[in-house]
Amino acid sequence: MKKRIWLSSFIVTVTLLVFGFTSTADANSTHTVRSGESLWTIGNHYGVPITSIKRANNKTSNTIFAGERLTIPASVSASDRDLMARLVRAEAEGEPYAGKVAVATVVLNRVDHKDFPNTVRGVINEVSNGHYAFSPVQNGRINRAADAQSIRAVNEALAFRGQGSGSLFFYNPRIATNHWIATRQHTITIGNHVFAR
Known part of the structure; x- marks a missing residue:
């Protein structure tokens, strides 16, 4: 009898821990x-x-x-904020802080746009016609831990959407290999990145 009570208590506790709290x-x-x-x-x-x-x-x-x-x-969930911060570090390391905020804002703008997946994870991991939306996902740089400035930039982008003027894309014209992006409407240039929609 005591085993049954203990087992029932254990199952209820585990269920609450797994499903009951957010x-x-x-x-x-x-x-x-x-x-x-x-x-x-x-x-x-x-x-x-x-x-x-x-x-x-x-x-x-x-x-x-x-x-x-x-x-x-x-x-946005803590795991999605971490994923965004890791992407910001990988994409905008060495860029000015405003550029880091703008990169995070691009992700959020895509989540809100009808032409992109409607989740942070979906946007960051998107593959279309065999091409990754963000090269750090393909080359593994996104797996490095986020730095403090990237975390702060993501939080600022979530709170205020920062700079970027509705940007959906960004690229570094010195190293870009896909020139289609240059046909998009230019919104702002921050550091080495050109932002567009």
């Missing part, structure tokens, strides 16, 4: 505003766009007050 990145959470915080710093901390925070809290302005409780909507 991370704060995967579910709505609540944040109490501290003095000196802004929607930008809160969005950057949680990796959530400011517009999403405003929408979740029925706000039309950026004004917030210390002590106010804000609903923070679900964001």
